[in-house]
Amino acid sequence: MNSLPILTILTLLPLIGAFVVAAVGQENKRLARGLAFGVSLISLGLALALWKSFDAASGALQFEERHAWIPALAVDYRVAVDGLGILMVLLTAIVVPMALLASWNVADRPQIYFALVLFLQAGLFGTFTALNFFHWFLFWELGLIPAFFLIRLWGGPQRAAAATQFFIYTMVGSVTLLLSFLAIFIATGKLDFTELAGMAHTGELTSALANKLGWSLFGHDFYAGAMPRIVFLGALLGFAVKVPLMPFHTWLPRTYSEAPSGTTMLLTGLMSKMGVYGFLRILLPIFPEQMQWLRTPLLALAVITIVFSAFAAFAQKDLKRILAYSSINHLGYCLLAVFAVTGSTAMAIAPAMERAAALNGAMLQMFNHGLTAATLFWFVALIEKRSGGLRGLDDFGGLRKVAPVFCGLMGIALFSSLGLPGLNGFIGEFLIFKGVFPLALCSAAVAVIGILVTAIFILTVIQRVFNGPLNAKWAEFPDLTLAERALLAFPLALMLVLGLWPQLVLGVTNPTVVKLVEQLKF
């Protein structure tokens, strides 16, 4: 094992950076920005080094650190990453510098803004590496606080309401999640994800929850059978809100549109992934029976999420709200995959292979969506900067004439979001459908409507904003500067590379997925 506690260093680095940046005086904007960006680049370097030394062929947890922490509560400080973890760590390390760049011109207390972003990054790194519920939950909640202040202090006109709604909503989910794990702890005395997954595999967990926590009322086992399910529902709510799964999504459109675009990049690119990560790391391995029990309603909700959010996006007039609904739509495919793998139909000749396809697709889609959605909100930030905050669908028109490069590059990102083959979005969605179709036929057949409607609203954006006669108001709309082009080239190039070479990600996720599928006994 590696003796250097590399994952702890990775998490602490932005945390320390956050304090240093916050300590920089108000007058030293440049220093604060430079420091914050520097820290995020070092994080990126570290993440890349990890990625490089990660043994992709093994699906095992790597770079493990384990220290007894609070023995009385069976709390060990335990961090490690497998294919899923390292993918999310890398995504975090990539999106955070992008978000910093998109927020470069924050005028009001920039040092605090940048410190909060780093603080959030620390929370994310912690969440994606922790394997014990205790400190995993600390990081999970830690991410919420900077996000709240970023929205509350730098958001749009309705920021107060949006921030409150966001906070309360996620908080409620967190509370039920916490209660569920409290129940688990009481029943089993364990909080370690791996150990709990092991117990779930043998069926011990369910019986422990039923036996230890069941309520007997007048000699009738009132809660015994229901207890594991109640505990599961509590945990489910926490993640369903975070992703979100309809109908737990109503906080999202307002939050995404009121948050400053740089923050929205973090919300959609990274924090939504915390939810999907939870489904893959916690719900699927620890509650497989319960997932199976609720499979049909969950599949229905995933399909509703996909289709309704696509249509809702089509009805919006604000670019940020369109992209917000589009985010719900894209993550809906991930959830569809996660829910589908707990069952099968007669059509699946090799269910294990279909499950692996669906889960690999979901992980690839997580990475792709993080990259693409963050890039798209970056473009919106650039539009807002040029238009003085306007971002309505009908506020523009014909921009392609004055800003052809802007249009071309944003077009690439939009088509990536649409799932155009050759760009990153396609293979993930294909694998999800490839796996889901034989496992849950009807769900897949209805969910393709989402693909169609996505094309409609994305092309509508292009048509209204970039095509048509030039709106005379924007005759002076500046095209992308050379610096902006150079910076945007990185995420766009990555989209192309992943579109042509998905093995880059799949090579890392596949061993993990194969292991996960073996562990699930359906």
Next chain:
Amino acid sequence: MDWIVKNLWLIPVLPVLAAGFSALTPQRGRKFSASLAIGSMVIAFALSVCALVHALGQHGEGKEVFNIAWFQFAAGAAGLFKIGWLLDPLTAVMLVMVTFVGTLIFIYSTGYMAHDANFTRFFTFLSLFAGGMLGVVVANNLLLLFMSWEIVGLTSYLLIGFWYHKPSAAAAAKKAFITTRIGDVLFLLGIVWLYSQTGTLLFYDNGHGCLEQSALAALVAKTTIGGMAVSTVIGLLIFAGAVGKSGQVPLHVWLPDAMEGPTPVSALIHAATMVAAGVFLVARVYPLMAASGVEWAGVASAQFSNDTTALQVVTWIGAITAVFAASIAVAQNDIKRILAYSTVSQLGYMMMGLGVGGVAVGMFHLITHAFFKALLFMGAGSVIHGCHEEQDIRKMGGIKKYMPVTFLTYAVGMLALAGFPLFFSGFWSKDEILHAAHGWPVSHIPFYLGLVGAFLTAFYMTRQVMLVFFGKNRAEAHAHDAHGKHTDHTPHESPAAMTAPLAILAVCAVALGFLGTPAWPWFQDFLQGHHAEFVFAKLGERSFLWLACLSASIVFGGIGIGIWLYGLKPPAKADAPDVLEKLPLGMYSWLANKYGIDELYEMTVIRLNAWFARVCDILDEWVWGGLVALVSWAVLGLAWVNRAFDDFVINLGFDQGCGGVSRGGGLLSRLQDGKVQNYLRFIGGALVALALFLIWGGGK
């Protein structure tokens, strides 16, 4: 393994690379960009010829493939996704056609687009298009084919909307992409279904491909909805993709609107290559479409159903499209729209040919059509160019004396399309389809529909040529421009970069027909893998003769009526009513309005879509949002009770009670301000309560 098979990937990749470099070229690098595009196409053409020569050397037997691993998505060999390319006669002829016609269109574009500000961008898109199209042709994997197919769709979108500042062009581009995507979504379902059943998407893989015997036999043995074989349903889903791309009814609406793009685009995309991709797709997966009608070794003969549903659907859709679109073409006045509807109609013929006669029949018409329709579109472009961007045929007339080269080549194209007997390729390829339709065991109606279509085709092409090239010029005499200066609006002949490709294509439009005559069916035999023999006597067989005479007399009839109505009595003025307006029952306006299909879709599908989007939005805002508001109010109420409990019950003091009541109003308003604290207060309370519940509950 031959060199060309191994390196077949170069053919699509070269134009894609050219597109990549061209995209990075600044607008002033016009020459560089155009030479890059043309150069890559010429090399691709040379390689394609090598491929054809190689395929000829195999005597049509070989399906040579080269597969590589692309990514791993599950454990083991079954979880390895392989892609590859395939060289067989079908690929070889398509490669040569696409690269040859493509090269000519690229050269033509240098003339046609010479004054356009976005010249380099145009060649970027053209090259990318060619790359995608060639990818469709060489792919040995259905997903790879689909990906290239979508790239083609993207470039089609970009090229139709090339003059993006025109709202009509922007709308047409979007319409094209979305309409074809409706088919593509079903196509994608077909792909994943096929994948789940056969475990591979490679077409040919030494006996393990999805179009090879073991996979097809397994597909036929299973039945699904309505008792159809799985292979049939998958085939129909894939066909849905072809319907979208090839503009078949009911997804044809995008193709005529796509004429908003520059003319070379219409020639390349909407005549010669892209729309043919759908036909090619059906030809490629033909073994799958036909599978359930074939008796497979290993399948119990009791299960053999001789179910040809998939091919029947192809035939009917094709036949209906052929007549439907041809009748609309009769009443159009835009020179390009006539050709667009003509294309839709001819694609219908190809589909019908595939359905009734198999791959060779449909593909032969695809190839001949590609040449003469590209010729017609480019000729139309030359006319439009020469008439100062005029597209309305009522405002033309008598152009043949100003544009002799264009006229002659256009006439060749027109006769080929109309199916003028013996000397023009369209005659041979169309006759073969009719011949096959006549022998179709299921029904004779497609055959009669084909005959009606042939008549209409001859008629509308004659009408167009008469109005454009004969009579006297009806252009409006706006001899003075804004400055009162005299401007010359006389039509003029186009530059050599445009006329030379026309001449070359005209030669092909005649010569190609002789590769597929009944006497020497070289083309068909090559595709089917046998050796062609020259048997002159076959021309004298009765089955050929009577049909040839029938179709010839129908064509002469169409041309004759066309000349009679439009040639002998040409309209005097541009706004004179069309002779066909005298048709009973307002038929002319029905035809001119394309049977109102666009309006129908506008009223149904599009409105439904917008309506449903609205519903989702409202649902979101009010129902889900309302529920959440309800819950949050309930929580607030509880928090208030909680607080009141603190104040009134725990602090029983009367004074405080009074103070509490007097603070009540202020308290309520504070609840509104400080929601966070109150929510948290409730949450904290609930947390404690539930924790207690769990801990005590655990002590069972």
